[in-house]
Amino acid sequence: MGAFFILIAISILVAGSFLIAFLWSVKNGQYDDDYTPSVRILFDDTIPTPKKSINTNQNTIKTKN
């Protein structure tokens, strides 16, 4: 029956680690925005790597490098 004490300790520890994980994820901002990441994940890889030759004359926007 002594196993009870060990099991109780383990169960509290396991549950506690989940609590800590939860608090950490809240603090980390993982629940701040529950929509954008679901869209963001679809974007990667679909874009070809940009060629780095910007030649343009409508330069109100662009800063020259």
Next chain:
Amino acid sequence: MEEKHFCCEGCKQVFLLLNENDLCVYYKFDENPGIKAKGKFVSERFGYLDNDEIANKLVQFSSLTQINVTFSLPQMHCSSCIFLLENLHRINEGITKSQTNFQRKEVFLIFNPQKISLRKVVELLAFIGYEPSISLQDVKAKKQTSFDKKRIYKIGIAGFCFSNIMMLSFPEYFSAGNLDQIGLKETFTWLIFALSLPVFFYSASGFFITAYKGLRQKDLNIDTPIALAILVTYVRSYYEIITGTGVGYLDSGTGIVFFMLIGRWFQDKTYDSFSFDRDYLSYFPLGVTITTNGEEKNIPVTKLQKGNRVIIRNEEMIPADALLINGNANVNYSFVSGENTAVQKKIGDLLYAGGKQIGGAIELEIIGKASQNYITQLWNNNKFEEKKNAEKSFVHPWSRYFTLSLFTVAIATLIFWWINDVSKILPAVSSVLIVACPCSLLLAATFTYGNMLRIFGKNKLFLKNASVIEAMAKVDNIVLDKTGTITQNKESSIIYTGTPLTANEIFAVKNIAQQSSHPLSKIIANSLISKPHQALQIDNFVEHTGKGLQATVNNINVKIGSASYINYYNKNLDTSKKGTEVYVMINHVVMGKFIVSNQYRKGIREMINDLQQNKFILYLLSGDNEAEKENLNLIFNNKTQLAFKQTPQQKLDFVKSIQQNNKNVLMLGDGLNDAGALLQSNVGIAVSDNTAQFTPACDAILDGENVHLLQKFIAFAKSGKKIVSIIFVISILYNIVGLSFAVQGKLSPMIAAILMPLSSISIVILATIISSLSAGSIGLLQKK
């Protein structure tokens, strides 16, 4: 252009920019990704961002090589927007990171100030169509999100402790208190004790604080009995555990805290992307361009002094009362007066703050500070200093009766056991206080109102908080604004009556109307369709401001304008005013007239009939002139008091005068000119065609397309009180069951532990189901 068609030059330029940077997938994500791009704009508009003082107020972090800043972009609306905004670093190297938050409609940017300036970043955003809304208010009020997180921590901790305590209590219940193993019972008890501490001292702290604050102001608020119940539960349990006489009621005690925290969180969930507290500051620019001896400089608007010369460009707002020194002023005062017409001003005229210049740049001399002008006087009024007195919820009297009857029962129990068995006084009285927690009472209100807020939200009425529902249920008088509220903001309907015009005549009228910047001319020009490619020759163009215009187009003499302008008095003097009339005279013969009238929103007439049938008293206040009177009388069945040419102050006073007769006023308005009245009224609803736009301070924001549901919204709000009352009765039944155990001194921890979650959960479910059913029967649950 790779055979692509663009609606305007702006969109084309955006495409070019994206194409260059290989970002054209943008156009693939959504069917209609583009927002109306502004394209090139007067680049001086964001000049104030070069001023360090202003820039420093906006940024969150700033070093030599890195600046962090968050902008709110109300135009964000689809997944393509996210894509484009998160790929800003491909467009400009200086931007290292951009991360959007779609629900808040915000973008967080990190950029290198050595490669790109804050102003250039804002200009880039504006160029691709996402002009950040930067206002004085954004600078003044820093957002606080840590408060919300604290609440979630509290719920998380309470939930963890509650569930573990429940688990650890099971052996006790099932063994009926006789655990064989030596030390096991003590271990469980002390573990429970330890787990309850964070709930008592951290999670429940909010209840104690509000109860204490209430008591200091000699007010028994709803948190008082809750705090008392929690306190008694914990004190008795701790006493039992420490003295070794029992196991206490900590499982129920933590459960109560957990459920109530969830209830509050559910009710108070707010709409992140809306702001309900905007005042005039939101409408004013952050910086202005002043000129001293021909040299232009940007200064913060707060530093503006009397005597400064400022430059106001197209679409910019006049920051303070000023005299016109130079330029062609064409000022739209729709913010102030509600009348959406630009007014021409002469040099030397006084221009009030809040007007928007349309056309070229003008130079003004400031005669007062930005904070002391005609329009802000409204807000400097004391009325706006004090917060709207928080409506006393009808839940509060209930909780007071509850507390009083609870004490009566407790005292009766005390007297009973005093006579019969003194040893049972303490257990019986304390268990009365433990079991009769108004927890279920509170849950009934929080979950009903929380669910109602969501249903309102689905119908695009976004309430500031749950107390607005109760305020709405009391409404008996409704004040409506006209322009933008019951009428469509932009679309006007236009009808031509008279001798039909030939194709050449139509062409002539269209082209002469195009020459003028008067809104009526623009509406007429846009409504006429004629063949585009025709030789065009306009001679002798004369515009008489406020009257009309004339010219000779391809040898046709055209005169359009008001009746007096073309001397059209004697023939068929038609007094039926159904809109603004513009007469057309061709070669000195009166041909007919255009009637330009406002386009009313869908379903407005039905809504007004419904409201009138339900005995609501309606009023209409308009900043506009009486041109629409006839139409409005038709819509309102001649039963409604109509007032025209109302200033913001008059609107406010009008609402006040109704309230003085003990009436509850709901005000429906849109512009800044209604802001005073919205704040004064019991329920101020701001109507907005684009909910992302700025709205004046209000209690609720309603999407323009759902204005016609107003009567249903009020009916639903009224049903809310009934629903809460029904559930109150049920929760009182639970309390009676619990109390019947308690007064006998027979409340075991197990009965408490069964009763508490059972009552809480069943009440939560009932509150949600009944309120949804009610919404369904009123017709607010239809899917589109």
